[in-house]
Amino acid sequence: MAKSEIIKEIPLACSNEFAAVEFLERKIWNGTPRCPHCQATNVCQIMDAKTGGRSKRFLWRCHDCGKQFTIRVGTVMEESRIPLRHWVYAIWRSATSKKGVAALEIKRQCQISYPSALFLMHRIRLAMTPERGASAKLTGIVECDETYVGGKPRFGTGYHKPGRGTSKTPVFGMVERGGNIHRRVVANVSGKTLKGAIKECVDKSATIMTDEWPAYRGVGKDFTGGHYFVNHGTKQYADGMVTTNTAESSFAILKRGIMGIYHAVSKKHLHRYVGEFDFRWNTRNMNDGDRTVAAVQGALGKRLDFKSLIQ
Numbered sequence: 188m189a190k191s192e193i194i195k196e197i198p199l200a201c202s203n204e205f206a207a208v209e210f211l212e213r214k215i216w217n218g219t220p221r222c223p224h225c226q227a228t229n230v231c232q233i234m235d236a237k238t239g240g241r242s243k244r245f246l247w248r249c250h251d252c253g254k255q256f257t258i259r260v261g262t263v264m265e266e267s268r269i270p271l272r273h274w275v276y277a278i279w280r281s282a283t284s285k286k287g288v289a290a291l292e293i294k295r296q297c298q299i300s301y302p303s304a305l306f307l308m309h310r311i312r313l314a315m316t317p318e319r320g321a322s323a324k325l326t327g328i329v330e331c332d333e334t335y336v337g338g339k340p341r342f343g344t345g346y347h348k349p350g351r352g353t354s355k356t357p358v359f360g361m362v363e364r365g366g367n368i369h370r371r372v373v374a375n376v377s378g379k380t381l382k383g384a385i386k387e388c389v390d391k392s393a394t395i396m397t398d399e400w401p402a403y404r405g406v407g408k409d410f411t412g413g414h415y416f417v418n419h420g421t422k423q424y425a426d427g428m429v430t431t432n433t434a435e436s437s438f439a440i441l442k443r444g445i446m447g448i449y450h451a452v453s454k455k456h457l458h459r460y461v462g463e464f465d466f467r468w469n470t471r472n473m474n475d476g477d478r479t480v481a482a483v484q485g486a487l488g489k490r491l492d493f494k495s496l497i498q
């Protein structure tokens with residue numbers, strides 16, 4: 188199924204509104220159309236009396252609550268007038284481009300306004316971001332690291348992480364070696380903040396690996412696998428199994444993407460971009476069709492207040 192989706196279904200849904208609607212209905216409802224108002228499945232398509240085909244707006248009616256709805260209701264696409272074929276195109280591009288896709292590119296290719304493209308992309312990021320606490324806890328070896336978006340000077344320029352203490356925005360990442368990543372924008376890199384995030388996202392059986400940043404001191408007492416750290420300050424990057432290389436390379440992708448594609452990301456929206464990059468990391472073993480469908484399915488149950496999108 189996934190292969191034919193990439194070759195036939197997705198490109199068709201990017202160019203034909205009817206195909207887009209039916210593609211989204213199939214994927215979001217997963218075979219069982221459901222009323223977004225009352226969750227009933229006793230629903231039917233509203234037909235056009237003249238043409239005998241589906242109504243112009245692709246409406247459905249619920250027999251239980253009597254309300255009408257479309258596939259947009261109750262998803263990130265609600266209250267948007269952007270044609271659904273552009274949504275499918277932008278989701279597809281976003282799910283399959285390693286570093287993401289710029290709103291300017293979507294603006295040109297879909298011939299929509301820049302604010303519309305930006306709005307579209309922010310909502311797609313929301314679809315890609317799991318709700319807090321909804322993801323499985325990380326297990327095994329979990330590497331933790333922090334970075335500063337906006338640029339962190341390299342080693343050898345004094346203290347190894349001069350970004351600490353500056354106004355740049357800290358992002359904290361926890362990555363299971365060979366598994367998933369959880370990153371979040373944090374207010375600071377204090378022990379309380381970092382250890383709190385680790386406790387929330389990492390299973391008690393895990394082994395924690397970090398660098399020598401003092402905020403991590405004592406984190407091992409909460410994890411049966413213990414805590415090991417590398418000392419970057421003494422140029423000790425990898426002490427056998429004890430490394431944070433996975434976390435560092437995942438941050439490198441994030442930073443290259445933000446600098447190369449998005450150029451500048453405001454602090455207010457940074458968490459959305461982080462969610463998008465985490466989504467791609469966590470679905471890296473899926474093919475392009477399955478990853479696109481995963482993003483489409485994330486659209487359900489999430490809405491974003493328009494006001495929160497104004498930069």
Ligand SMILES: [Zn+2]
Nearest residue numbers: 222225249252
């Ligand atoms: Zn209903």
